[in-house]
Structures are given as structure tokens and as C-alpha cells.
Amino acid sequence: MNEKALSLLGLANRARKITTGEELVLKAVRSEKAKLVIISSDISEKTAKKIRSKCEYYGVTMRTGGTRTELGGAIGKESRAILAVLDQGFAKKLIELLG
Numbered sequence: 001m002n003e004k005a006l007s008l009l010g011l012a013n014r015a016r017k018i019t020t021g022e023e024l025v026l027k028a029v030r031s032e033k034a035k036l037v038i039i040s041s042d043i044s045e046k047t048a049k050k051i052r053s054k055c056e057y058y059g060v061t062m063r064t065g066g067t068r069t070e071l072g073g074a075i076g077k078e079s080r081a082i083l084a085v086l087d088q089g090f091a092k093k094l095i096e097l098l099g
Contacts, residue, residue, distance in 0.1 A: 001066030005097040006074040008090065009038075009083075013075035017087035020077070022047060025084040029054050034084035035091035036061050038098075040068045043081045051082060061091070063098045 012018050019028050028034040029051075037055050039048055041064055048064075055062040065071070068079035075083070085091045 001070055001074075002097060005065065005094055006070060008094055008097065009071070009074040009085075010076065012085055012087060012090040012094075015087070015090075017090055018075060018083055018085055020075070020080045020083045022051070022082055025051070025082050026054055028084045028086060029058050029060050032058060032060075033086050034058075034060050035088050036063065036085040036094055038063050038065050038071065038083050038085070038094070040064070040066060040071050040081045042067050047081070061095055063095065065098050 019025060025037060037060055039051055068081050072078050072080040
């Protein structure tokens with residue numbers, strides 16, 4: 001994951017536009033608040049499959065980017081395997097940066 005994407009995640013977090021953790025992310029996807037879901041490259045296959053199917057069902061864009069440590073560090077936490085961006089503007093720019 002590139003430096004710009006990581007710093008944008010930090011900015012989105014400070015704006016309180018990010019939620020982390022499997023259950024909270026799934027809740028955001030189900031309630032259609034999540035605009036983008038990012039999973040770490042080192043997440044378990046079972047969890048990735050579960051998240052992927054929910055995102056497909058609800059039409060939420062999903063990207064894989066960075067390791068747990070990188071994602072966590074970007075938002076000032078320890079390690080984070082999954083996070084959801086709740087703002088359309090941040091989501092659009094991150095999708096652009098993540099390809």
C-alpha cells in the first residue's frame with residue numbers, strides 16, 4: 001500500500017470516517033454505511049471470503065492493501081486486518097490510489 005493511501009486512511013480516521021474490526025465492518029456493510037472495505041493482505045482466507053461475499057451482496061467496493069501492521073499504523077492503532085471507510089469522498093480517493 002502506498003504512502004498517500006496510508007496517510008489518507010489516517011486522515012479519514014481522524015475525521016471519524018473509519019470503522020475497524022470484523023463485526024463492526026460487517027454491520028456497516030449491512031446497514032449500507034460502508035463505501036469501501038479494505039482488508040489486509042495477511043488476513044485469513046476464511047475471513048476474506050466471508051467479507052468478500054457480504055461486500056458483493058451489498059454492492060460495496062472491496063480492496064486488499066497492506067499488512068495488518070501497515071493498516072493499523074495508518075490509523076494509529078496496533079494491527080488491523082479489516083476496516084471500512086464510511087465517507088464517499090475518502091472512499092473514492094482511496095479506490096483511485098489502490099487501483
